[in-house]
Structure formats: C-alpha cells, structure tokens
Amino acid sequence: MKAENKHSKIISAATKVFAKKGFFTARISDIAKEAKVADGTIYLYFNNKYDILLSVFEEEVGKIVENTEKLLSLEDDPRKQLEIFAIQHLLAMKKNRHLAEVIQIELRQTHKIIKEYRDNNFSNYTGIIAEIIRNGQKSGIYRSDIKPDLAKRAFFGALDEISRVWNASLETNYSVKEIATQILSIFLAGIQVDPSNLPE
Amino acid sequence: MKAENKHSKIISAATKVFAKKGFFTARISDIAKEAKVADGTIYLYFNNKYDILLSVFEEEVGKIVENTEKLLSLEDDPRKQLEIFAIQHLLAMKKNRHLAEVIQIELRQTHKIIKEYRDNNFSNYTGIIAEIIRNGQKSGIYRSDIKPDLAKRAFFGALDEISRVWNASLETNYSVKEIATQILSIFLAGIQVDPSNLPE
Amino acid sequence: MKAENKHSKIISAATKVFAKKGFFTARISDIAKEAKVADGTIYLYFNNKYDILLSVFEEEVGKIVENTEKLLSLEDDPRKQLEIFAIQHLLAMKKNRHLAEVIQIELRQTHKIIKEYRDNNFSNYTGIIAEIIRNGQKSGIYRSDIKPDLAKRAFFGALDEISRVWNASLETNYSVKEIATQILSIFLAGIQVDPSNLPE
Amino acid sequence: MKAENKHSKIISAATKVFAKKGFFTARISDIAKEAKVADGTIYLYFNNKYDILLSVFEEEVGKIVENTEKLLSLEDDPRKQLEIFAIQHLLAMKKNRHLAEVIQIELRQTHKIIKEYRDNNFSNYTGIIAEIIRNGQKSGIYRSDIKPDLAKRAFFGALDEISRVWNASLETNYSVKEIATQILSIFLAGIQVDPSNLPE
DNA sequence: CATGAATGAGGGTTCATTCAT
DNA sequence: GATGAATGAACCCTCATTCAT
Numbered sequence: 001m002k003a004e005n006k007h008s009k010i011i012s013a014a015t016k017v018f019a020k021k022g023f024f025t026a027r028i029s030d031i032a033k034e035a036k037v038a039d040g041t042i043y044l045y046f047n048n049k050y051d052i053l054l055s056v057f058e059e060e061v062g063k064i065v066e067n068t069e070k071l072l073s074l075e076d077d078p079r080k081q082l083e084i085f086a087i088q089h090l091l092a093m094k095k096n097r098h099l100a101e102v103i104q105i106e107l108r109q110t111h112k113i114i115k116e117y118r119d120n121n122f123s124n125y126t127g128i129i130a131e132i133i134r135n136g137q138k139s140g141i142y143r144s145d146i147k148p149d150l151a152k153r154a155f156f157g158a159l160d161e162i163s164r165v166w167n168a169s170l171e172t173n174y175s176v177k178e179i180a181t182q183i184l185s186i187f188l189a190g191i192q193v194d195p196s197n198l199p200e
Numbered sequence: 201m202k203a204e205n206k207h208s209k210i211i212s213a214a215t216k217v218f219a220k221k222g223f224f225t226a227r228i229s230d231i232a233k234e235a236k237v238a239d240g241t242i243y244l245y246f247n248n249k250y251d252i253l254l255s256v257f258e259e260e261v262g263k264i265v266e267n268t269e270k271l272l273s274l275e276d277d278p279r280k281q282l283e284i285f286a287i288q289h290l291l292a293m294k295k296n297r298h299l300a301e302v303i304q305i306e307l308r309q310t311h312k313i314i315k316e317y318r319d320n321n322f323s324n325y326t327g328i329i330a331e332i333i334r335n336g337q338k339s340g341i342y343r344s345d346i347k348p349d350l351a352k353r354a355f356f357g358a359l360d361e362i363s364r365v366w367n368a369s370l371e372t373n374y375s376v377k378e379i380a381t382q383i384l385s386i387f388l389a390g391i392q393v394d395p396s397n398l399p400e
Numbered sequence: 401m402k403a404e405n406k407h408s409k410i411i412s413a414a415t416k417v418f419a420k421k422g423f424f425t426a427r428i429s430d431i432a433k434e435a436k437v438a439d440g441t442i443y444l445y446f447n448n449k450y451d452i453l454l455s456v457f458e459e460e461v462g463k464i465v466e467n468t469e470k471l472l473s474l475e476d477d478p479r480k481q482l483e484i485f486a487i488q489h490l491l492a493m494k495k496n497r498h499l500a501e502v503i504q505i506e507l508r509q510t511h512k513i514i515k516e517y518r519d520n521n522f523s524n525y526t527g528i529i530a531e532i533i534r535n536g537q538k539s540g541i542y543r544s545d546i547k548p549d550l551a552k553r554a555f556f557g558a559l560d561e562i563s564r565v566w567n568a569s570l571e572t573n574y575s576v577k578e579i580a581t582q583i584l585s586i587f588l589a590g591i592q593v594d595p596s597n598l599p600e
Numbered sequence: 601m602k603a604e605n606k607h608s609k610i611i612s613a614a615t616k617v618f619a620k621k622g623f624f625t626a627r628i629s630d631i632a633k634e635a636k637v638a639d640g641t642i643y644l645y646f647n648n649k650y651d652i653l654l655s656v657f658e659e660e661v662g663k664i665v666e667n668t669e670k671l672l673s674l675e676d677d678p679r680k681q682l683e684i685f686a687i688q689h690l691l692a693m694k695k696n697r698h699l700a701e702v703i704q705i706e707l708r709q710t711h712k713i714i715k716e717y718r719d720n721n722f723s724n725y726t727g728i729i730a731e732i733i734r735n736g737q738k739s740g741i742y743r744s745d746i747k748p749d750l751a752k753r754a755f756f757g758a759l760d761e762i763s764r765v766w767n768a769s770l771e772t773n774y775s776v777k778e779i780a781t782q783i784l785s786i787f788l789a790g791i792q793v794d795p796s797n798l799p800e
Numbered sequence: 801c802a803t804g805a806a807t808g809a810g811g812g813t814t815c816a817t818t819c820a821t
Numbered sequence: 822g823a824t825g826a827a828t829g830a831a832c833c834c835t836c837a838t839t840c841a842t
Contacts, residue, residue: 006826024224028812038828043813150374150382154358161357162350174350182350190390206802228837229804238803240839249837406823424624428816429825438824440818449816550774550782554758561757562750574750582750590790606805628833638807643834 007045009035011059014052015096023053064092065125072128078136079188085129086159086180093163094176126156133191142191151191158183207245210235211259214252215296223253264292265325272328278336279388285329286359286380293363294376326356333391342391351391358383407445410435411459414452415496423453464492465525472528478536479588485529486559486580493563494576526556533591542591551591558583607645609635611659614652615696623653664692665725672728678736679788685729686759686780693763694776726756733791742791751791758783 013035017026028049032039046052068088075081129152136142162179174182213235217226228249232239246252268288275281329352336342362379374382413435417426428449432439446452468488475481529552536542562579574582613635617626628649632639646652668688675681729752736742762779774782 027810039812040814040829041827044826049812146386147374147382150362150379151386153362154383154386157357157359157361157364158354159357161360162353164357174347179350182347183354186346186351186354186387186390188390190386190388227835232804239837240804241802243838244801427814432825439816440825441823443817444822546786547774547782550762550779551786553762554783554786557757557759557761557764558754559757560761561753564757574747579750582747583754586746586751586754586790587786588790590786590788627831639833640808640835641806644805649833 006035006037006041010037010042010045010052011056015056015060018053018056023049060096061125064088065128067092068125068128072132078132078139078141079192081132081135082129082155082187083180083184085132086155086183087176089156089159090163090176090180126152129155136191141193143193146191155183155187158187206235206237206241210237210242210245210252211256215256215260218253218256223249260296261325264288265328267292268325268328272332278332278339278341279392281332281335282329282355282387283380283384285332286355286383287376289356289359290363290376290380326352329355336391341393343393346391355383355387358387406435406437406441410437410442410445410452411456415456415460418453418456423449460496461525464488465528467492468525468528472532478532478539478541479584479592481532481535482529482555482587483580483584485532486555486583487576489556489559490563490576490580526552529555536591541593543593546591555583555587558587606635606637606641610637610642610645610652611656615656615660618653618656623649660696661725664688665728667692668725668728672732678732678739678741679792681732681735682729682755682787683780683784685732686755686783687776689756689759690763690776690780726752729755736791741793743793746791755783755787758787 010031014026014031017030017034020026021030028042029039031052032042035042042052046055068085071084071088072081075084130148133142133146133148133151137144137146137148162183210231214226214231217230217234220226221230228242229239231252232242235242242252246255268285271284271288272281275284330348333342333346333348333351337344337346337348362383410431414426414431417430417434420426421430428442429439431452432442435442442452446455468485471484471488472481475484530548533542533546533548533551537544537546537548562583610631614626614631617630617634620626621630628642629639631652632642635642642652646655668685671684671688672681675684730748733742733746733748733751737744737746737748762783
C-alpha cells in the first residue's frame with residue numbers, strides 16, 4: 001500500500017514535471033522534490049529516467065484507452081461513437097493538462113524505442129477510430145471511398161492539435177462541448193454518405 | 201559568400217542532426233562534424249545551441265510560408281486554395297523529412313520561449329488556413345457556423361499527424377496526391393454549404 | 401547463540417563476497433543477501449563496511465595464526481618448523497580461496513589504518529618466520545649472516561606470490577606438497593650453514 | 601607535444617593519486633587537480649577512470665621491462681643476471697614509490713580484465729626470471745630439479761613483498777644493495793648446483 | 801575567420817547507512 | 822532483535838561554450 005502510494009506519487013510528480021520542463025530539461029531531483037521523496041527513492045521504483053517516462057505513458061494512457069473502450073461498447077451508432085471518442089479525448093486532455101503535454105510533446109520524441117513503443121501502443125488508441133469508421137462503412141453510414149487509416153489520422157490529428165494549444169489560447173474561448181461539436185460537424189458531414197442525416 | 205555558405209551548411213547540418221537525434225540528444229560536435237566545420241566555428245554564426253534551433257525553424261519554415269503564399273495569390277476559389285495549402289504542406293514535409301521532424305517534434309518542445317516563438321510564427325502559417333476559410337464564408341461557399349480558428353487547427357492537425365508518421369507506415373502506401381484528395385474530400389464536404397458542389 | 405550464528409554467517413558471507421568482487425565493488429546488500437539477512441541486520445553486528453573487512457581479517461587470520469603456532473610448538477628442528485609454516489600457509493590459502501584473496505588483495509589496500517592494522521597483526525604472522533630463523537641461527541643451523549627480518553619477508557613473499565596465482569595457473573599443476581618441497585629446498589639450501597645437511 | 605605533455609602529466613598525476621588513495625578512493629577530480637587540468641580534460645585522453653589505471657600500468661611498467669631486458673642482454677652469467685633483475689626491480693620500486701604501490705596494490709585488483717591483462721603483461725616480466733633460470737640450468741649452474749615457473753614466483757614474490765613494505769619499515773634500515781645481496785645470497789645458494797661457487 | 805583543445809558546471813545514478821515498524 | 826524502504830551525499834562523466842593559436 002505504501003509502495004503503491006509512492007509509485008503513483010512519483011508517476012504523478014513526473015507527469016507534472018515532464019509537462020512543465022520537458023523530459024530532457026527535467027531533473028530527477030525536480031521529480032523527487034515534487035513527489036516529496038529523496039532522489040534515490042525514485043530508483044527503487046524505476047530503473048532510470050527514461051523508464052519513468054515510459055511508465056508515465058503506459059499507466060496514464062492505459063486508463064484513457066480502457067475508459068474510452070468501455071463507453072464505446074455501450075453505443076452502436078458510428079456517429080455517436082465518433083462523438084464519444086472526441087469528447088473522451090478532449091475531456092481526458094483537458095482534465096489532465098500535464099498528461100496531455102506528456103503525450104503530445106514527449107512521446108513524439110526521438111528515441112526509436114519510444115517511437116516503436118508508441119506505435120504499438122497508440123495504434124490501439126487511434127485504431128479505435130479506424131474501427132468506428134469501418135463499422136460505419138459496413139452499415140452504409142460512412143462513405144465507402146474513405147480510407148479508414150487515413151481518416152483516423154486526420155481525425156486524431158485534428159483533436160490532438162486542438163488540445164495541444166489548449167493552455168495557450170483556447171483556454172477560455174471554447175468549451176469541450178463546443179469544440180467537439182464543431183469537429184464532429186465537420187467530420188461527420190465530411191465522411192457521411194448523406195450529410196444531412198444527423199443523429200438525433 | 202563563403203560565410204553565407206558556412207551559415208547555411210550549418211543550418212542544413214543542424215536540421216539533419218536535430219531530426220535524427222532530437223534537439224537535446226544532438227551534440228554541437230555532431231552538427232559540426234556533419235557541417236564539416238570545427239565546433240568553435242558554429243559559435244561564429246550562432247549564439248548558442250538553442251539559437252541554432254530557432255534559426256533552423258525560422259529560415260526553413262520561412263521558405264515554405266513564402267512559397268505557399270505566392271501560389272495562393274494566384275487562385276481565388278477557396279476550395280482550390282485549401283487544396284493548394286494541403287498539397288504544399290504535404291510536399292514540403294515529404295521533400296524535407298528532416299525539417300518535417302524538426303517542426304513536428306522539436307518545436308513542440310519545452311521552453312516557453314519556443315512556444316511563444318512558434319505561436320508568433322506558426323500563427324502566420326496556420327493563419328493562412330483561417331484566412332482561406334473566412335474568404336470562403338464571405339463568398340457563401342463555406343458554412344458560416346464554422347469557427348475559422350477551430351477549423352484551421354483541425355485541418356492543420358490532420359495534415360500534421362499524417363505527415364508525422366510518414367516515414368513509418370505511409371511511406372509507400374499513399375501518394376501525396378491521394379492523401380490530399382482524401383483529406384480534402386472530407387474537409388470540403390465537411391465545411392461546404394453544399395457538399396455536392398465540388399470544384400471542377 | 402543465534403546472534404553468534406548471525407555474526408559468523410555475516411563474516412563468512414563477507415569473506416566470500418569481498419574475495420569475489422573486491423572490497424570496494426562489493427555492496428553491503430551483496431553480503432546481506434549471501435548471509436541471508438537484511439541489510440540493516442549487518443549494522444547490528446558491525447559499525448560499517450570497513451569494520452566488516454577488519455573483522456574478517458581479524459577472525460579468520462587469527463585462526464590460522466593460532467593453528468600454526470600450535471603445530472610449531474610440537475617441533476624443535478628449525479628446518480622442520482619452516483616446512484610446517486610453509487605447508488600450513490599454503491594449505492590455509494588453498495582451503496579458503498576466498499580468505500586467501502581477501503588477505504592478498506584487500507589487505508594490501510588503501511587506508512593507512514588498514515596498513516597499520518595489518519602491520520600490527522601480520523607482524524605476528526610473519527614474525528613467526530623470523531623467530532624460526534633466529535632459533536635456527538642460535539642452534540648453528542642457519543647462516544648467521546642472514547637478516548631474519550629480510551628473510552622472513554622473502555619467504556613469506558615467495559609463498560604469498562605462489563598462492564596468489566593459485567586459481568589461475570597452478571591449480572592442477574602442482575600439489576601443496578610439491579610446492580612446499582620446492583620452496584623449502586630452495587630456501588633451506590639458501591639459508592643453511594651446511595646445505596647438504598637436510599632433515600631426515 | 602602539448603597533448604603528449606598533458607597525457608603524461610595525467611598519467612603521472614594518476615600514479616601519484618592512485619598510490620596515495622587507492623584506485624577506488626581516488627576521485628577523478630583528485631587526479632585532475634594533481635595534474636593541474638580540468639576534470640573534463642582527462643576524458644580527452646582516457647575513456648574512463650579504469651582506463652587510466654590500465655594506462656598507468658601499461659606505460660610505466662613497460663619502461664621497466666624494456667630497461668631490464670636491455671641490461672640483461674649485456675650479461676651472460678645466469679647468477680649475474682639474477683642479480684641484475686633483483687637490483688633493477690628494487691631500484692625501480694624505490695625510485696617510483698607511487699608506481700610501486702600501484703603495481704602491488706591495484707593490480708592485484710578484482711576485475712577479470714585487469715587480471716588477464718596483468719597475467720599477459722606481467723608474465724613477460726616474471727617470465728624473465730624463468731628464462732634466466734632455464735639458461736642457468738642448461739649451463740649446469742642451476743639445479744635441474746628446480747621448476748623455473750615455481751622458482752620465478754618465489755623470487756618475484758620475495759622481491760615484491762620486500763618492496764611492498766618499503767615505505768613503512770625498511771625505509772632507512774637497508775639499502776637496495778644490501779637487500780639485493782641478502783636475497784641473492786639466499787636464492788643463489790638455494791638454486792645453485794654448487795653453492796660455494798659464487799660469481800666473482 | 802577558423803580551429804579544436806580545454807574548461808567546469810551540471811545531473812543521473814549508486815549505495816552505505818538509518819530508522820520506523 | 823530484525824527488517825528493508827527510504828535517504829541523500831558523493832562521484833563519474835558529458836558536452837555546451839570559450840579562447841589561445
């Protein structure tokens with residue numbers, strides 16, 4: 001229990017520090033101070049600085065994926081599903097600004113390892129979008145000339161870019177609901193066979 | 201001329217090295233070796249490592265902006281203009297993979313300074329999209345309920361995410377033309393007043 | 401008794417670990433693991449890492465000295481006595497390779513403290529040789545021009561160097577008996593008044 | 601020339617510092633300070649701390665071997681040759697106390713690498729003794745029942761042990777000449793066929 | 801202008817030691 | 822007494838930057 005506690009305290013501190021200073025600029029002692037543990041304590045739970053980054057990603061992102069998939073399973077309409085994904089993503093990013101930056105900034109990082117890791121892992125996440133689109137195509141709701149793997153990137157990229165600058169400018173301008181509505185209205189109109197046919 | 205030469209040799213070397221190793225992992229000596237100059241020589245042209253990054257961005261991205269704006273001035277149809285932007289962006293990213301990574305990876309990095317810098321600078325670039333949309337709205341081609349500053353992010357984000365994974369998976373799968381066509385077909389259908397009204 | 405048990409378990413574990421990894425490279429946790437106690441337990445029996453080293457030396461070497469002196473007291477012939485010392489030393493080193501290395505490697509180490517310590521302690525051990533030689537000189541068996549304190553170092557050094565490389569090369573080549581015979585045949589011939597006068 | 605200078609300044613400083621504090625206790629900054637260079641400068645000439653140790657050994661010991669072999673080539677009498685070796689060894693150790701300790705203390709150290717290294721390298725050195733003995737056996741001067749590879753260890757060990765405690769106790773008591781004479785008188789008497797047959 | 805040897809601050813990591821349980 | 826999680830001082834090494842040549 002105590003160890004559990006400390007492990008997540010470090011993860012959470014690291015998420016905050018990485019987001020604020022960036023992986024390379026962040027010092028282990030920053031994380032330690034933020035987590036209110038000694039520097040050395042961190043190495044009881046992680047092998048090295050890089051391992052902390054991976055763990056932050058693994059653990060925190062895992063939660064989002066899990067949560068999103070649960071919600072999606074309760075809904076059949078591919079249009080509603082796309083909306084769920086968008087809202088979940090934006091909510092998660094808004095709720096955990098620190099994490100948002102870690103995902104967006106750090107995991108676009110250099111190391112091959114991380115790239116592969118992300119590719120294996122984020123595929124799961126963005127793959128959800130492609131799956132929704134494919135389902136929509138089967139039910140004749142989405143245009144069959146849309147390539148799911150291109151569209152998923154476009155959709156994810158749109159959401160990602162918007163939450164990227166969240167802190168800076170969009171902070172007070174738009175709510176998650178407004179943004180999701182705009183993006184959805186564009187994409188649904190863009191990929192539906194009959195754009196006038198909107199979900200109720 | 202010789203100095204000019206050396207300056208751009210360093211910029212070009214830095215672009216390559218930053219893309220390959222990342223800003224923080226890249227060493228000045230790596231850039232010097234790649235540029236075939238002495239380490240110290242770099243400091244005759246740049247104040248510090250960080251200054252090199254800014255310069256890479258400034259100079260290389262400047263070219264793209266300039267080029268894109270020139271092409272756009274020759275075309276009036278907002279739908280064609282959006283297509284021009286998409287194609288120009290994808291072509292530029294494809295042509296200069298190194299630069300593409302520098303923009304995508306490094307400039308999402310760390311320091312507030314860079315963020316502000318980017319915001320001032322990239323605003324110009326993404327601002328082009330917003331301008332196109334506003335024009336289209338005036339001429340009644342684009343839906344008036346679309347928020348240009350949200351749509352510009354969505355559009356840029358879509359393009360950006362697609363070129364991000366370029367190297368990895370899309371390498372051989374799709375041509376720039378195909379990708380641009382897909383994205384355009386989604387976005388135009390998404391934001392036009394009359395989706396069936398496509399440019400010839 | 402239980403404490404006694406733990407104390408010697410640690411000593412024995414430390415001897416093994418020091419020999420294998422060297423004093424500085426050995427970690428307290430290595431010793432703890434080898435002794436099957438917790439790291440902290442070690443500090444119930446020893447003041448610090450260095451104290452363990454001293455104790456290893458003190459206890460283990462003490463046994464050898466004691467044993468050797470007992471055997472020597474049963475023999476009067478200085479030539480036989482030298483043989484006893486040589487055989488006892490080689491046997492002890494062969495029997496306890498770990499200890500052998502600790503003595504040879506670690507106690508030539510660093511700190512003045514240890515040097516003085518060794519000087520005080522090993523003097524007892526090598527002093528045995530000097531004493532044997534002095535006795536032999538009194539009985540007219542050993543040459544009177546031999547300086548006992550030089551000869552003792554030469555004799556001990558010869559034995560020490562031979563057991564140093566024991567593991568490596570001499571492992572299978574020579575038995576303790578053979579080696580002792582060779583060394584003795586050289587030294588006795590070297591320091592006797594009448595080299596042809598060998599003990600039966 | 602300048603680099604040469606700095607390289608040897610570091611070697612020499614390291615020899616001194618290693619001898620004084622021991623390899624593990626010595627800090628890089630100690631060596632740097634002693635050599636009057638910056639810490640980082642050391643890494644322009646050596647890969648790591650351990651590499652410095654190897655280099656100290658390699659360079660300094662190399663000189664001794666070279667010098668000793670040159671002198672030996674000028675002398676045919678195996679008894680004189682043994683004397684030359686003893687005197688050269690003792691002189692070298694006396695002249696360079698620091699080096700003496702490095703050889704004796706540090707190179708008995710742990711790492712397999714160093715052991716192998718030493719075995720390969722010191723074999724050359726102690727091998728000289730074995731060779732002298734073999735030659736003496738061929739010319740009928742040394743006893744044929746002596747095993748050269750045991751005798752070489754005994755002889756080297758005797759010299760080594762004596763110079764080991766040099767600083768401590770023998771400092772003022774005996775000169776190199778006296779010591780060499782004693783050791784030689786023991787060993788020559790010990791290994792000659794006719795002990796009374798001494799070189800003039 | 802150009803060089804690259806030299807600098808030295810900075811930080812990741814280890815591990816002897818402590819102490820609450 | 823015994824534990825082992827936690828501590829934090831210590832140190833090797835890197836690399837951006839400088840400057841004498």
